[in-house]
């Protein structure tokens with residue numbers, strides 16, 4: 383179990399996340415929803431230790447998660463990746479295997495096999511020699527999903543994996559999430575466009591700086607909660 387306890391994140395004195403607590407158990411797809419600027423990415427990054435906590439603590443199996451980050455796979459929000467970096471699809475995915483081998487050693491046969499399986503799983507093996515900068519948005523998302531799979535982590539944190547992907551890719555990503563769920567992994571996914579996909583999630587965290595609601599779809603996606611989080615833009619979501 384992952385426990386997030388009273389977490390706060392500040393940027394130069396400005397509060398982005400305030401006093402958020404929740405637990406994640408294995409075998410569930412948990413969605414984080416909330417408006418732009420609500421602190422979804424900041425919360426995910428603070429769980430990963432990419433930005434410091436102003437307050438609170440995060441534990442996994444009762445130990446500080448910061449000491450077990452090799453258990454965590456992460457897909458950053460698209461805007462935060464340097465797509466001009468000159469590296470091929472296969473090498474991006476192989477980066478996930480670094481902790482599984484001694485420094486400066488070539489990848490093991492097992493790692494190569496895992497990378498191949500991950501790329502096949504997302505339908506990107508044929509494009510393995512392409513530089514990542516020459517892929518479409520949906521293809522790039524697939525590559526980063528493969529990278530997360532190749533890491534063989536226990537916890538998966540995905541920041542808007544569905545942004546800029548077509549329906550087919552969206553379906554494929556949900557299938558992968560379902561597989562991970564069945565394997566008993568812990569899954570936290572920043573969602574978007576809930577109208578059509580909200581049934582794919584087992585639980586939701588609705589945030590806007592603070593945690594507004596935490597529970598099942600029917601508990602969280604209510605007009606009152608959405609009003610609290612989104613103000614007047616609730617029309618976007620209420621018909622789902």
Ligand SMILES: Nc1ncnc2c1ncn2[C@@H]1O[C@H](COP(=O)(O)OP(=O)(O)OP(=O)(O)O)[C@@H](O)[C@H]1O
Pocket residue numbers: 393397398416417418419420421422423424425459
């Ligand atoms: N590096 C930073 N420096 C200063 N402020 C930041 C930084 N990153 C985010 N913020 C601010 O923190 C708040 C939360 O941002 P965050 O990116 O976590 O929101 P989000 O919910 O992920 O939004 P989106 O849906 O647009 O991705 C925003 O007000 C944002 O302007």
Ligand SMILES: [Mg+2]
Pocket residue numbers: 422423424459541
């Ligand atoms: Mg974000």
